[in-house]
Amino acid sequence: MYKKQLVRNDEVAKMMSFISYLLNGLSLGSVYAIIALGYTMVYGIAKMLNFAHGDILMVGGYTAFIAFNSLGLPIPVAILVSMVVCTLLGITIEKIAYKPLRQANSLSVLITAIGVSYLLQNLAQLIFSANPKSFSSFVPLKPVKLAGGQLTISGETIVTIVTCIIIVAGLVTFINKTKAGQAMLAVSEDKGAATLMGVDVNGTISLTFAIGSALAAIGGILLCSAYPTLTPTTGAMPGIKAFVAAVLGGIGSIPGAFVGGIILGVLENLAKAYISSKLSDAIVFSVLIIVLLVKPTGILGKKIMEKV
Amino acid sequence: MMDRVKAEKQKIFRSNMITFGIVIIAYIVVELMMQTGNISSLFKGLLVPLCTYSILAVSLNLVVGISGELSLGHAGFMCIGAFSSATWSMLMKSSGMPEGMRFFIAIVIGAVTAAFFGFLIGIPVLRLKGDYLAIVTLAFGEIIKNLVNALYFGVDANGPHFSLEDSMHLNMDGGTIIIKGAQGITGTPKNSNFTIGIILLLIVLFVVLNLINSRTGRAVMAIRDNRIAAESVGLNATKFKLLAFTISAAIAGIGGALYAHNLSSLQALPKNFGYNQSIMILVFVVMGGIGNIRGSVIAAVVLTLLPELLRGLSDYRMLIYAVVLIFMMLCTSAPSWIQYRDRIMMSFKLKSTDGKENK
Amino acid sequence: MATLLKVDRLGISFGGLKAVDGFNVEIEKNELYGLIGPNGAGKTTVFNLLTGVYKPTNGQIVLDGDNITGLDCEAISKKGIARTFQNIRLFSQLSVLDNVKVGLHNTNQYSTLDGIFRTPKFRKVEREMDEKALELLKVFELDGYCDYKASNLPYGQQRKLEIARALATSPKLLLLDEPAAGMNPNETEELMNTIRLVRDRFDMTILLIEHDMKLVSGICDRLTVLNFGQVLKQGSTQEVLHDPEVIKAYLGD
Numbered sequence: 001m002y003k004k005q006l007v008r009n010d011e012v013a014k015m016m017s018f019i020s021y022l023l024n025g026l027s028l029g030s031v032y033a034i035i036a037l038g039y040t041m042v043y044g045i046a047k048m049l050n051f052a053h054g055d056i057l058m059v060g061g062y063t064a065f066i067a068f069n070s071l072g073l074p075i076p077v078a079i080l081v082s083m084v085v086c087t088l089l090g091i092t093i094e095k096i097a098y099k100p101l102r103q104a105n106s107l108s109v110l111i112t113a114i115g116v117s118y119l120l121q122n123l124a125q126l127i128f129s130a131n132p133k134s135f136s137s138f139v140p141l142k143p144v145k146l147a148g149g150q151l152t153i154s155g156e157t158i159v160t161i162v163t164c165i166i167i168v169a170g171l172v173t174f175i176n177k178t179k180a181g182q183a184m185l186a187v188s189e190d191k192g193a194a195t196l197m198g199v200d201v202n203g204t205i206s207l208t209f210a211i212g213s214a215l216a217a218i219g220g221i222l223l224c225s226a227y228p229t230l231t232p233t234t235g236a237m238p239g240i241k242a243f244v245a246a247v248l249g250g251i252g253s254i255p256g257a258f259v260g261g262i263i264l265g266v267l268e269n270l271a272k273a274y275i276s277s278k279l280s281d282a283i284v285f286s287v288l289i290i291v292l293l294v295k296p297t298g299i300l301g302k303k304i305m306e307k308v
Numbered sequence: 309m310m311d312r313v314k315a316e317k318q319k320i321f322r323s324n325m326i327t328f329g330i331v332i333i334a335y336i337v338v339e340l341m342m343q344t345g346n347i348s349s350l351f352k353g354l355l356v357p358l359c360t361y362s363i364l365a366v367s368l369n370l371v372v373g374i375s376g377e378l379s380l381g382h383a384g385f386m387c388i389g390a391f392s393s394a395t396w397s398m399l400m401k402s403s404g405m406p407e408g409m410r411f412f413i414a415i416v417i418g419a420v421t422a423a424f425f426g427f428l429i430g431i432p433v434l435r436l437k438g439d440y441l442a443i444v445t446l447a448f449g450e451i452i453k454n455l456v457n458a459l460y461f462g463v464d465a466n467g468p469h470f471s472l473e474d475s476m477h478l479n480m481d482g483g484t485i486i487i488k489g490a491q492g493i494t495g496t497p498k499n500s501n502f503t504i505g506i507i508l509l510l511i512v513l514f515v516v517l518n519l520i521n522s523r524t525g526r527a528v529m530a531i532r533d534n535r536i537a538a539e540s541v542g543l544n545a546t547k548f549k550l551l552a553f554t555i556s557a558a559i560a561g562i563g564g565a566l567y568a569h570n571l572s573s574l575q576a577l578p579k580n581f582g583y584n585q586s587i588m589i590l591v592f593v594v595m596g597g598i599g600n601i602r603g604s605v606i607a608a609v610v611l612t613l614l615p616e617l618l619r620g621l622s623d624y625r626m627l628i629y630a631v632v633l634i635f636m637m638l639c640t641s642a643p644s645w646i647q648y649r650d651r652i653m654m655s656f657k658l659k660s661t662d663g664k665e666n667k
Numbered sequence: 668m669a670t671l672l673k674v675d676r677l678g679i680s681f682g683g684l685k686a687v688d689g690f691n692v693e694i695e696k697n698e699l700y701g702l703i704g705p706n707g708a709g710k711t712t713v714f715n716l717l718t719g720v721y722k723p724t725n726g727q728i729v730l731d732g733d734n735i736t737g738l739d740c741e742a743i744s745k746k747g748i749a750r751t752f753q754n755i756r757l758f759s760q761l762s763v764l765d766n767v768k769v770g771l772h773n774t775n776q777y778s779t780l781d782g783i784f785r786t787p788k789f790r791k792v793e794r795e796m797d798e799k800a801l802e803l804l805k806v807f808e809l810d811g812y813c814d815y816k817a818s819n820l821p822y823g824q825q826r827k828l829e830i831a832r833a834l835a836t837s838p839k840l841l842l843l844d845e846p847a848a849g850m851n852p853n854e855t856e857e858l859m860n861t862i863r864l865v866r867d868r869f870d871m872t873i874l875l876i877e878h879d880m881k882l883v884s885g886i887c888d889r890l891t892v893l894n895f896g897q898v899l900k901q902g903s904t905q906e907v908l909h910d911p912e913v914i915k916a917y918l919g920d
Contacts, residue, residue, distance in 0.1 A: 049439050049442070049443070097634055097638070100638055100642035100643070100644050100645055101637065101638065101641055101642050103643055104637075104641035104642060104643075105641070106439060107372070107376065107378055107598075108637045108640070108641035109637075109641075110378055110439060110442055111378070111590065111594055111633060111637050112633070112634050112637040112638070114380075114587060114590070114633065115630050115631075115632075115633030115634035115637065116630075116634060117630075118587065118626060118627075118629065118630035118633065119627065119630035119631060119634065121626075121630075122624075122626045122627040122630055123627065125626075126623070126624075126627065236583075240446065240450075240583075243443060244443070244447065247440070247443060276458065276472065276473075278454070278457065278458040278472070279454060279455070279458055279472065281450055281451075281454045282450070282451045282454035282455055282458075285447035285448070285450050285451045285454075286447075286451060288443075288444070288447050289429075289432070289433075289444055289447055289448070292432075292436060292440060292444060293432045296435070296436055296440065309801050309804075309805075309810040309811070309813055310797070310798070310801065312813055312814055313764060313797050313801065313813060313814070315814075316762070316764075316813075316814045514783075515783050518782060518783045518784070518785060519779070519782060519783055521782075522779070522781075522782025522783065522789065523768075523772060523775075523776070523777060523779075523782055523792075523793075523796075524779040524782050525782070526761065526765055526768060526769050526772070527769060527772055529758065529760065529761060530758040530761060530766075530769040532760075533757070533758040533759050533760050533761060534756045534757065534758055534759070536720065536740075536752075536756060537752065537756035537757065537758065537832075538758070538769070539720075539739075539740035539741055539744075540718055540720075540740055540744060540749070540750055540752075540756075540833075541744055541749065541769060541770045541772065541773075541832060541833070541835070541836050542740075542741050542744030542745050542772065542773045542836055543741065543769070543772060544741045551779070599760075
């Protein structure tokens with residue numbers, strides 16, 4: 001009888017640790033999703049991969065760090081400052097580096113975006129040095145203990161998942177219900193036609209970059225709250241993975257970015273826990289390659305046909 | 309009109325000869341400097357890396373410039389070339405095989421293994437277009453780096469053993485462990501030297517330049533310029549893209565072999581085989597002019613030497629690269645910038661002719 | 668007269684929309700055949716079906732007794748159909764000569780290794796290609812531009828180069844998609860002469876899409892009128908152009 005109880009306890013513990021990995025995965029996935037939204041919106045509207053998006057996230061992290069730790073601003077203000085800085089940065093980058101290349105081929109735009117990404121990373125390194133800063137969490141919530149203390153859910157996990165759901169719901173409403181959102185849809189369908197219909201294409205593209213960058217700031221703060229080391233390359237890997245998430249879900253699709261982000265985050269955490277911690281990145285990237293081979297447009301992407 | 313066609317061919321031939329000439333002259337000058345002892349040890353240490361980077365830049369230019377696809381995983385092919393060739397050299401280290409022969413085979417193994425992976429990843433990936441190709445090659449490069457870092461490989465009397473866990477899982481019965489996970493390979497024979505690097509670079513240039521100016525190269529460039537039109541005249545777009553990609557991977561593998569045999573310890577770090585390295589090679593290609601093979605070599609040399617020679621600059625090295633990348637792309641591809649650039653060029657031309665007339 | 672192209676009940680739908688439906692046509696050898704119809708009638712889609720850009724959902728295409736239905740572009744080019752495009756598609760970074768030489772890719776061959784090692788075979792075949800390409804360019808009076816970059820050619824010359832490139836593949840059937848688009852009356856007149864010349868000199872069968880009625884009535888032997896993806900009328904040029912139904916389709920109700 002006692003032995004049986006022990007086996008059951010063991011099973012419960014296994015179950016609890018699985019749930020905990022799953023929740024961590026959902027949390028990480030939510031961060032990926034928030035970042036992926038920026039990638040996907042920009043791709044949908046400007047038809048370009050903004051490689052520097054992950055680095056805007058890093059800038060968001062540093063800004064929040066300075067605002068909170070050095071300037072001693074309250075958390076909501078620090079978040080706001082970080083969002084404003086990232087928004088301005090995003091719009092500036094678009095104006096200076098991407099806008100002149102709107103008619104150029106995609107190779108040139110992609111290389112430029114890589115250049116911008118590098119520029120931000122190296123500027124950050126010059127200003128803040130490569131030494132990691134320890135980021136104090138922006139989430140004041142205490143961990144929640146469930147199942148008699150066997151399952152602990154951190155405040156960051158809860159806040160991240162909830163924030164992500166609010167953002168996705170908000171964005172979908174924004175695009176479907178507001179005039180600016182409809183303008184975005186129009187520009188993503190056909191720039192020329194949108195111009196003829198009186199849509200301010202340049203303004204819409206700027207707005208897209210602004211929203212994407214503000215989201216990156218939130219993503220950066222959430223990421224750094226959960227994984228509290230901040231370096232100039234903090235944004236690089238999550239940026240690439242969020243990009244993978246966007247492609248996985250179907251680039252250009254907002255629900256796709258959400259689905260892709262969640263799948264990727266869960267997959268990464270489960271792979272780390274149950275297969276190999278060293279190979280989790282390889283597994284994540286292999287999934288991307290496989291998905292693209294089976295369905296090149298991603299899970300929720302639309303098929304685009306070239307007109308001959 | 310045949311004479312104009314011939315003149316055009318002469319022009320290409322002359323241009324190729326200049327490319328070879330530059331490499332050979334640079335070699336002679338450096339050799340003379342070494343004979344007379346007028347060379348710093350810092351510079352001496354850079355000679356093989358210079359050849360390696362030049363080879364890699366040519367390799368990537370074949371994909372980016374000639375085939376018109378962006379690969380962000382070329383460091384991955386370099387990594388494969390480095391590890392496969394170094395493994396061979398370690399295996400044969402005490403076999404009594406002549407050193408030259410062993411190194412030659414090592415380079416061939418590096419090229420063939422990288423080509424094999426290039427082919428393997430190319431089959432599915434080259435069906436994708438543009439941006440997707442960039443991200444998949446990036447993913448591929450990260451996978452390779454990740455796998456190599458986790459790989460343990462050893463040989464004993466029972467044959468080869470692999471593990472992705474640790475050296476215990478190899479279940480070795482004596483024998484030697486060659487690849488030790490993140491520690492990589494230590495004790496690779498230092499077979500690379502400047503002369504071999506230059507010879508390899510010349511061979512690579514010979515292959516690539518002749519390839520470009522042949523029926524195959526024309527087909528690859530036609531597909532780059534207009535895939536649909538190329539298919540309409542009976543070209544198999546996937547086949548030619550795959551061919552260019554595979555050859556490029558093989559060349560990157562050669563670069564990797566050269567790199568590996570210049571170091572006694574080989575590790576797959578983000579710095580040498582990661583995304584950063586792929587980007588650095590891309591900077592060489594962009595700076596030298598996309599599609600310009602000679603430019604790639606020159607850019608690789610200049611951009612590697614400059615930060616090393618101007619020590620004060622080395623902190624800003626990556627920053628400068630980033631600015632160069634953005635600036636070059638805007639100058640060559642942004643219509644407004646091109647207009648501005650042409651206006652400036654025009655005013656220079658006018659000034660110089662004015663000057664002549666005044667004389 | 669022998670039939671070169673026989674198309675039977677050809678159709679394709681995109682997500683339920685029948686872009687082309689029940690398209691039939693029979694083209695004789697050495698004929699100059701016109702395909703006309705209002706914008707959006709599905710003319711270019713027919714070309715895309717014939718050349719393998721799209722796979723037909725139903726129907727059959729027989730070229731010179733060979734069933735080529737469902738083959739891809741590359742295979743169809745090898746079977747002997749060449750085309751030009753409505754929006755010119757040249758190899759813009761290549762020279763004018765090289766554009767034509769790419770067209771010769773499948774008729775004059777040597778291996779990649781021959782190319783890399785500059786073997787005697789490479790030299791011989793390259794020389795043959797140069798000669799053939801120049802000869803073709805001469806027909807279109809483009810030989811003087813042979814070392815120009817294709818994108819630097821004037822518009823009219825670009826159209827001609829596209830035809831020369833298509834002919835380089837030694838096709839049995841040549842498809843021209845709006846060859847006179849964007850040309851002034853003088854240029855169109857010149858183009859008509861060129862098309863006739865191509866037919867006579869290369870013993871070519873030509874199917875062309877055109878909106879310029881002067882060109883159509885001037886050179887086409889027979890016509891098919893397409894409207895809403897279906898054949899509206901077929902027959903000799905004069906007969907078709909004077910048909911009240913055709914006039915109505917063009918002018919609208």
